[in-house]
Amino acid sequence: MSLKSRIVGTAKRQVKQTLRPVLQRAMAPARTAVPASHWGLEHRPGQGLCLEGVPLKDLVARHGSPLHVVHLAALRRNAERFLAVPPGRAGGCEVYYSYKTNPVPGVLSYLHGLGVGAEVISAYEMWLALKLGVAPERIVYNGPVKSEASVREAISRGIQLLAANHAEELAVFSRLAAEVGRRPRVAVRVSTNSGWSAQFGTPIAGGAALRAYQQACASKHLDVVGLHAHRGETIRTEGDLTGFVESVLAFTDTLHQELGLDLEVLDLGGSLCTPTVEHIAERDWRLNLTFFRDVPAPDPAASLSIERYVALVVEMVESHYARQGRKRPRIFLEPGRAMTGDTQLLLGRVHALKAAEDRAYAVLDAGINHAECVRNEYHQLFHVDRPDAPAEQVYTVVGPICTPGDTLYHAKRLPELSVGDTLAIMDAGAYFVPFATSFSYPQPAILALDGGKEQLLRRAETFDDQVALDAPAAATATASKPEAA
Amino acid sequence: MSLKSRIVGTAKRQVKQTLRPVLQRAMAPARTAVPASHWGLEHRPGQGLCLEGVPLKDLVARHGSPLHVVHLAALRRNAERFLAVPPGRAGGCEVYYSYKTNPVPGVLSYLHGLGVGAEVISAYEMWLALKLGVAPERIVYNGPVKSEASVREAISRGIQLLAANHAEELAVFSRLAAEVGRRPRVAVRVSTNSGWSAQFGTPIAGGAALRAYQQACASKHLDVVGLHAHRGETIRTEGDLTGFVESVLAFTDTLHQELGLDLEVLDLGGSLCTPTVEHIAERDWRLNLTFFRDVPAPDPAASLSIERYVALVVEMVESHYARQGRKRPRIFLEPGRAMTGDTQLLLGRVHALKAAEDRAYAVLDAGINHAECVRNEYHQLFHVDRPDAPAEQVYTVVGPICTPGDTLYHAKRLPELSVGDTLAIMDAGAYFVPFATSFSYPQPAILALDGGKEQLLRRAETFDDQVALDAPAAATATASKPEAA
Structure with a gap:
């Protein structure tokens, strides 16, 4: 370590220590x-x-x-809020819990007992939902990697909704549906300009999502009943939610106008925040790391509550369809962190x-x-x-x-x-x-x-559990008896 | 989405696409x-x-x-390089593989069969080493969280080296050694100005490490035989290594002069790189993300090889002690990524x-x-x-x-x-x-x-394995039969 870097290091430390309390x-x-x-x-x-x-x-x-x-009373309270019909409305939302968020069978079963369905994203999660006794019509299957065996099973069991993560997946669904001999209830996952998309969803912008729907509707093996959208980026304010829902609703109009498609199911995904959890901003993180400044706590009262979120969603969808004199679709929600986080x-x-x-x-x-x-x-x-x-x-x-x-x-x-x-x-x-x-x-x-x-x-987990999948031969190999160097 | 942000977005995209090929x-x-x-x-x-x-x-x-x-021939080659006596030297190093790096019993057993010992950092890993038949004198126990039960077992079995991660741990060792009635072979982990330290090790700078050794030597229950140091930050060049080893050697002189302590064991930890793996620099990451510029591949030939690393370590330690006319200590190495990475x-x-x-x-x-x-x-x-x-x-x-x-x-x-x-x-x-x-x-x-x-x-892993620890009651809960909303 050079003298120069030592002096710089000491100076930095001094500045930090002086500035810290200030x-x-x-x-x-x-x-x-x-x-x-x-x-x-x-x-x-x-x-x-x-x-x-x-x-x-x-x-x-x-x-x-x-x-x-796990605090079951809190879980019940969250589930009841999601399932409640907002005041003044004829209906509410159907709720499918995002399995990946907290895949604990005891938690999942408890939610199912309250009337919450399963949103699964892998063959394992679909297997788990069925094992937990969830009725196929209470299962929504999303995600970018669905094994063909699990898609076949989803189709033959007649699950509620099978969503194509990307347009290319529609051809796979169509082929497997033809093999199984049953028409699955299909949705196409679309992405809006709100939130993240990346490997998920087909963008509405540029017409790709519309073309995907054209492709889906052209297959006689698929029953195109729904639309799936998921903001991805956390929804914490009304603005985060309304921008996203407006884009989706505008696209349902396009589907209606261009393809004459009236959706039975509008699946608006998840992304609602846990009010007491917030991503730590880079600046706050650095100030904490360097100057020990406290990280600010989120204000739960400033977050969109579950009640308000559900009420807003229902209100937006109902009024949108009412203006057009059309029957509003069933609304699916797929809460994850908002359901179990706290x-x-x-x-x-x-x-x-x-x-x-x-x-x-x-x-x-x-x-x-x-x-x-x-x-x-x-x-x-x-x-x-x-x-x-x-x-x-x-x-x-x-x-x-x-x-x-x-x-x-x-x-x-x-x-x-x-x-x-x-x-x-x-x-x-x-x-x-x-x-x-x-x-x-x-x-x-x-x-x-x-x-x-x-x-x-x-x-x-026990120590034995940690090696339970290992070959017994390996686990009982002879001791080494090396010479000391 | 506002018009302004749309225009900015489009402009950004255009710039990216134009600049990308250039x-x-x-x-x-x-x-x-x-x-x-x-x-x-x-x-x-x-x-x-x-x-x-x-x-x-x-x-x-x-x-x-x-x-x-797993390529066993490559594993054997790496192990042999670590264990080889460098040309022209009377002895080499003793090698303890860092279990946490790749805790696969089949891999660990293979290494033990070649004469490599176990460096463990938790009660689980010590249990695993003993289960795999590793002799206690081939086990080094490090890490900031050692359960008291595992320290007692380490002492009563007489493991090779029990290292105090922080000075406070010496009092725990001393108390448990008195209970067990056996003197463990102890090292103190020290930190140099090279590499990271944080929660690990007692700093040489400022005299804390020396005070920890005074404390250790004052306990009649502890047999203070070694020093443990671990650079933490990857060692890729000779300079990375020599700066670190020099600091450690200088501190062994301090121990000799101040406490009359002649160390039997010098444990220099791990941190040697895998030649073909490198942390991606922030700039390269951003250029790749934004402009699709390729991430540069590391040059394996520019990395310190295992042979050169071992030769340098032995040379530095031997010549340091030879200059003082003192017997050189046993050298322990704890390779992780350099042993199994590639x-x-x-x-x-x-x-x-x-x-x-x-x-x-x-x-x-x-x-x-x-x-x-x-x-x-x-x-x-x-x-x-x-x-x-x-x-x-x-x-x-x-x-x-x-x-x-x-x-x-x-x-x-x-x-x-x-x-x-x-x-x-x-x-x-x-x-x-x-x-x-x-x-x-x-x-x-x-x-x-x-x-x-x-x-x-x-x-x-199977689907059944994934729920093997869950209560059967939870895993067979009744299906939900909710009404559609």
């Missing part, structure tokens, strides 16, 4: 935390944070750490504390192996044991994996931590489980709480 | 591919790419797609092709669920069926997951693709398997080739 005060965000009561958590003196009267720390003591906890939390324990020059590291037993999303999304973190203690200490909260990339919070103000303390990472019900890995540590159990009653949905 | 020519990188022969692959007319005489496409036909293929490849198939305005999307059956690293590292991609066909078409190569983040190659020049074609993603032997998820699709099988003979190391 910036923290001057640029303190208005909101740095959402209260625990938002999630139905309650602080009971001596017991720490409790859910439905059950101390969270007791759950970890009984079921091990880390641990996912109904699950991940508990972990402080395994070690490491002092460093300008901060302390809190090393948890859960990291990006179980909570990958926390790397770039705001997720509220609670001290389970002492939630009300003043958050005066700055910690870099890291996981157990041997890489500096395993950092969940770069600079997080928390009550003073001790080894063994329990922390709760909130909003773990979307994309935590599907992005989980078994990197050096087994995956955690998933427990449901239902009126204070505990129900194990998924047991923790 | 920039591609003007800024064409010197090297855009490494030849297949580098990996021992051979093109046989009519059979496509073959490994040890076996056509790769036949492997997929027999074992399914996607499929990991000994494994991932085969996948083109499931669909989607035409788009300015490119075509190739949708594979393998994406970031199995090949997360490809998002930000250069990995050579081969067309298995027609490797020599001119690469004239630009594809965005994506995986099966429903997110635009599932993009492996933004703009990759390839021979014209057809649905069903097989592609090979090279250098899949480091961090592909540990970062793999079961996101909507089961995980692939892992097959070894040994002199043309096929050996299944790990079978593919």
Whole structure:
């Protein structure tokens, strides 16, 4: 290391340390935390944070750490909001939960029991829906990679909707439908100028989507009943939603005018936000990393609620069709994160504390192996044991994996931590489980709480599970007996 | 979408399309591919790419797609290079493979059979090493999260080296050693100014590492025999290595002078590169994304070879100690990616092709669920069926997951693709398997080739495996029979 780089390094460090408190005060965000009561958590003196009267720390003591906890009452409330008919309307929406968001059979079954269908994107997910007893007419099959076997099964079972991710897929559907001898109910996924498209959907702009519909309608093997669109980019405001729905509605007019097609099903996909989760802006991330400025917490009240989202969708579709004197189509929604995101939390324990020059590291037993999303999304973190203690200490909260990339919070103000303390990472019900890995540590159990009653949905992975698919020969190879070098 | 943003969008698109060919020519990188022969692959007319005489496409036909293929001869060659005594030296290094890099029991057992020990970073990995029959004196235990049970076991079994990730861990070791009644062979992980440190290691700078050694030596329960250092940042050049080793050696002098400590073991960690893999620089990534300029391929010849790396390490350590008339310590190495990175490849198939305005999307059956690293590292991609066909078409190569983040190659020049074609993603032997998820699709099988003979190391995950840990009650819940909305 040269003298020059040492001087530059020292100077940088000095500037950071001098600016840090100034910036923290001057640029303190208005909101740095959402209260625990938002999630139905309650602080009971001596017991720490409790859910439905059950101390969270007791759950970890009984079921091990880390641990996912599913709050079934919250799940029911979200599902009921999606399924409710908005005030003053004759009908609402049909709801298909996006399996990929949180593919836990216990969670899925619970949703199905409430009247929610299955939105699946792979052969595995279709298999799972059928295994969970979902009726074929309650299944929508999307996604860019559908195995031919699964498409054949979808057709022969007569699922509700089979959506062509790209126009090229229509030829595959047509060929397989001819083989099976049954006409599937088909939709074409289209992309608007709102949100992302990339490998998904056929663009309305330029006429590609219209040509795809012409192609679909020309096949006598396909029953073209629907349109599928998915914004992709998170819907957080009314503006995010209305721009997207307007584009889709305009295209349904084109289909009506050009092809005389009256859609039975309008599938508007998902993308509604979890109100307490937000992508961390680059600037906020850098300010946190460099100057330990708190990451601003999203304001749940500023987010489109499920009720308002459903009401807006129904209102827009109904009034659009009413103006034309046409019957409005059935509206399908495919919520993912808005349904399950805020109904699950991940508990972990402080395994070690490491002092460093300008901060302390809190090393948890859960990291990006179980909570990958926390790397770039705001997720509220609670001290389970002492939630009300003043958050005066700055910690870099890291996981157990041997890489500096395993950092969940770069600079997080928390009550003073001790080894063994329990922390709760909130909003773990979307994309935590599907992005989980078994990197050096087994995956955690998933427990449901239902009126204070505990129900194990998924047991923790064991060491034996981690090698269950490996050839026994490999797993019992002879020991090496090398000479010391 | 406002008129203004539409005009800006169109203008941007025009500029991109005009500049694209100009920039591609003007800024064409010197090297855009490494030849297949580098990996021992051979093109046989009519059979496509073959490994040890076996056509790769036949492997997929027999074992399914996607499929990991481990090349045991390459693994043996790498291991032998690490274990070899450099010319003119009396001794070489002792080698402990970094389990986390590619934790496949069949691969690990093969390495152990060649005389390579185990570097483990978790209770699971220590359990696995013992299960695979590795002798305790061939195990090094590192990492920031060691369960107390696993530390107790490590102590009572008498493993080779127990390294304190942070100074605070020494007190835990000391307490548990007193309980067990056996003195473990301990090292302290230190961090230098070269490479990353963060939650890992106690810094030499400022005296913290020296104080940690004072603390360790003061405990009568610990046998302080070693020093552990790990650069973290990839070692690609001699300069990367020598700066790091010099800092460590200087600190061993401090330990000798200040504490009279003569280390028996100098553990220099891992971090040596895979010559054909390189982090994609931000600029190259942006040029590829925007202007379809090829990502430059790394030059394997410009990378520090295993032989040269080992020779340099031994030379530096030996001459340092020889100058002082002291006996040189045993040298431990913990290679990960340099050992297994280039000994494994991932085969996948083109499931669909989607035409788009300015490119075509190739949708594979393998994406970031199995090949997360490809998002930000250069990995050579081969067309298995027609490797020599001119690469004239630009594809965005994506995986099966429903997110635009599932993009492996933004703009990759390839021979014209057809649905069903097989592609090979090279250098899949480091961090592909540990970062793999079961996101909507089961995980692939892992097959070894040994002199043309096929050996299944790990079978593919099945749908049933994906719900094996779930409560049976949840998995057989009653079907929902909701009314249509």
